[in-house]
Amino acid sequence: MATPATRRSPATEAWKLVGDLMATQRGWFLDVVREFELSPPQLFALRALEPGEATPMGDLAAHLHCDNSNVTGIVDRLERRGLVERRAATHDRRVKHLVLTDEGVAVRRRIETRLEAGPNPLAALDPADQRALRDLLRKAAAAQES
């Protein structure tokens, strides 16, 4: 028998509610991915690369929670589309740095805008509740980092 909702801690139930909310938005998220003609890992990679920063391939692999060997192919495809470039690192010649091209930066920005403008299930709350929720989540995020 599953734990009844009333037996779960508020944090556990809240976490489950967060998961449910995310699940309801998954279809929309996949639509955005296809709108940009990317795959989910490719879109995650673009979001992971900060404009103006140089990211080692291995760091991207860690961010994507996959093996280094996978990143080779993912970056190959982004590079072929002119969104990313590989550059030699100066301090260690084994390392290759990833840098967004100008178009990569532009596409990344359009993606961020698109995701932010999407259907937000929290917008259904009244303004006071929205602010209260935001503040609690900020607090949780801050506690998370420590």
Place this chain on the structure above:
Amino acid sequence: MATPATRRSPATEAWKLVGDLMATQRGWFLDVVREFELSPPQLFALRALEPGEATPMGDLAAHLHCDNSNVTGIVDRLERRGLVERRAATHDRRVKHLVLTDEGVAVRRRIETRLEAGPNPLAALDPADQRALRDLLRKAAAAQES
């Protein structure tokens, strides 16, 4: 230039914080998936099938946001492992119903328990904040359904 955090609505910032929280837990989630020797779609499929209920293949495809043809393979593998069974539907002989086996029900329950017991970034909040957060999310979920 990106929208400054202060120019975003509280709901937008809250939604972004939710996404960030989920992202920090992705590695742990993938660990659980591998612990059960499943793939993410296979685990989502098990979670979608309610014990004692018969689910048409097409309904599962809609739930997973993929084409019907993909479900054939995903279900093949779950069936080969003895977690799911295909059954003929009575009212429409084109339809095949999916039913969890006894072992499928047991594995599904273990998965739910494991996911619920996992690291919960919201547990860092004090109890009063946890309850407040839970209540706000309940409200958002309720508003979502209408």
Place this chain on the structure above:
DNA sequence: TATTGTTATACTCTATAACTATA
């Protein structure tokens, strides 16, 4: 004619192991 599930096909993601060039 339209729909459900399957098959065939091509592409992408994924992990593992072996390789290279560095360190």
Place this chain on the structure above:
DNA sequence: TATAGTTATAGAGTATAACAATA
């Protein structure tokens, strides 16, 4: 010896198109 990235390989997910059985 160890590490960063690549290549080779095999298995899995994904969409599209074509198909059989059924509606």
